[in-house]
Amino acid sequence: MIRVVVQEAPIDLAAEFALAEAEDAGAVATFTGLVRGDDGVTELALEHYPGATERALEALCDEAVARWELAKATVVHRVGEMVPGDRVVFVATTARHRAAALEACAFLIDRLKTGAPFWKRERRGGDARWVEARESDDAAAARWGDGA
């Protein structure tokens, strides 16, 4: 089962953890990304490509489910205005055993950073600038093989 949500509302961890559990699945691995307040960032705005973003995330979840035989794959990504400490992204992978869940979770967060259309703009007081893509993110996505 796949759950992909792109939302402006805050991410409800308790609700997402509960949804990620499944009968006959012994392992749930999760990743939560938070807005960092380093370098004086006061606000983060996330823009996305409605429709294409959800499709890209669903395709990544499909790939993870097939590759690691997951019971469930979940990606909840926030868009709009956020402040340091807010949850930007939540990934959960549900499998019979921990190895598959942990690997698939790392795969999903690595690949969504370079493979799903989101754009971050940081604000520091009165100064706003678009975040540049990082080569380290490309390298992290590439370690999972083709398809990025």
Next chain:
Amino acid sequence: MAIELLYFAWVREGVGTGGERVDPPAEVVTVADLVDWLAERGGGYATAFADRQRLRAAVDQAFVPLDTPIAGAREVALFPPVTGG
């Protein structure tokens, strides 16, 4: 044939709109041709499309290289490298 164009992030800010419908001439064959044609408008378009290395594209919501043909495309999106997660 008319194409729906979408712009995101600093491309959107540069051209000054989130989207528009265009009807490019027949010599516009690929996404890169489309970018050249749009850049000829000058102003914000020329600035936003100045550095092709920093430009990414999707045709009908599928991510493609800039040398991809646009024949039959309904929707073309132009945007910077993605920075989600």
